[in-house]
Amino acid sequence: MKIAEIKNRAFAMPLTSPSALQIDYKFKNREYLIISYETDYAALVAAVPEPLKVTSNIVKFEFMRMPDAYGFGSFTEAGQVIEVEFEGRKGTYSHMMFLDNLAPIAAGREIWGFPKKIC
Secondary structure (H helix, E strand, C coil): CCHHHHHHHCCCCCCCCCCCCCCCCEEECCEEEEEEEECCHHHHHHHCCCCCEEEEEEEEEEEEEEEEEECCEEEEEEEEEEEEEECCEEEEEEEEEEECCHHHHHHHHHCCCCCEEEC
């Protein structure tokens, strides 16, 4: 397989047989509950990979109900989000995410690179 062919076909892994479909995913009517809490700064630094820099000891734990997700159906997920900085730009690091449906786990990992696990 040539590099140009890989670039044209690259969507998800494995390249020749991805688990996720290449469709226009849509998420409607999402419900969120986000809890912010204070934790040990050193524990966050130990969990977040370089070159990201932890910017706060406040962590958000998110609960999300996805009742109408095109391509997946209905599912629920929860996850821990940590505030970070990369080269002076602020953002968040998704430390872990837990879902109750295998299809959005595969797509979340393969397409978008989220650390999703079944629970």
